[in-house]
Amino acid sequence: MTKLEAKGIERYYEHGGYRLKALDGVSLSAGDGDFVCIVGPSGCGKSTFLRVLAGFDEPDAGEVLLDGKQVRGTGPERIMVFQEGALFPWLKVKDNVEFGLKMAGIPPDERGLISGRYLDMMRLSEFAGSYTYQLSTGMRQRVAIARALAMDPDVLLMDEPFAALDAQTKDLLLEEMQHIWQRTKKTILFVTHNVAEAAVLGTKVAVFSNRPSRVKKEVVIDAPRPRHGGDAGLAAVQREILAELRPPEGPQ
Numbered sequence: 001m002t003k004l005e006a007k008g009i010e011r012y013y014e015h016g017g018y019r020l021k022a023l024d025g026v027s028l029s030a031g032d033g034d035f036v037c038i039v040g041p042s043g044c045g046k047s048t049f050l051r052v053l054a055g056f057d058e059p060d061a062g063e064v065l066l067d068g069k070q071v072r073g074t075g076p077e078r079i080m081v082f083q084e085g086a087l088f089p090w091l092k093v094k095d096n097v098e099f100g101l102k103m104a105g106i107p108p109d110e111r112g113l114i115s116g117r118y119l120d121m122m123r124l125s126e127f128a129g130s131y132t133y134q135l136s137t138g139m140r141q142r143v144a145i146a147r148a149l150a151m152d153p154d155v156l157l158m159d160e161p162f163a164a165l166d167a168q169t170k171d172l173l174l175e176e177m178q179h180i181w182q183r184t185k186k187t188i189l190f191v192t193h194n195v196a197e198a199a200v201l202g203t204k205v206a207v208f209s210n211r212p213s214r215v216k217k218e219v220v221i222d223a224p225r226p227r228h229g230g231d232a233g234l235a236a237v238q239r240e241i242l243a244e245l246r247p248p249e250g251p252q
């Protein structure tokens, strides 16, 4: 069953009198429980597309459907995790995770149970009372993921969430992300510039073209899990994606 569907999304930006077309009719769907990775050339419009899905940006044309119904603006059923986590430094880890729940009027006891569950899942329980500046970058990113999951969204939108991490932490989080996805059965759309990461995580990978972007190709990946970066079985799929990303050869 289709969970989230984007149909013919167009998005323009004003650049000092010049109208720049970022998205040129992007259509992409994610089935319930799919892990869709989005890759594409730098500046092609991946983040713009995710912002449209999250409702932070209005498309100039096209529509976003959740469970077959058009959605506009932001909503608790579509939650975004940013590259830098975007946590509140003045709040403790537990309060960061509970922030959205508090805003939604969930009583303290229930909030505590929910944050406890996700802090446990992200192996952060012993840091519940710490401030985010006392954590490593990887731990902060895990707090951001816990905070998003605590809202129990239908769809998790992740914009290069591991880009600022060192290789070792990234490997660990790639593994954890697969466990979390399998445990929570969330529908995830995940933007990355890293083809290996996309091949490890994705049930399918959507390759965006150069700006103004469209979906150039969708590659379905059914390799067994857990997957790891160096898996030989993923090499062919990575080559297929990389071939799509290579600029066309022009006249010499």
Ligand SMILES: Nc1ncnc2c1ncn2[C@@H]1O[C@H](COP(=O)(O)OP(=O)(O)OP(=O)(O)O)[C@@H](O)[C@H]1O
Residues within 6 Å of the ligand: 013, 014, 015, 020, 022, 040, 041, 042, 043, 044, 045, 046, 047, 048, 049, 193, 211
């Ligand atoms: N707020 C904005 N105002 C004006 N132009 C913008 C804005 N946000 C993005 N753009 C332009 O839209 C295009 C797509 O940007 P976007 O950040 O969506 O690309 P991206 O694929 O996520 O890039 P990267 O991989 O480098 O992060 C770029 O040319 C960028 O300059």
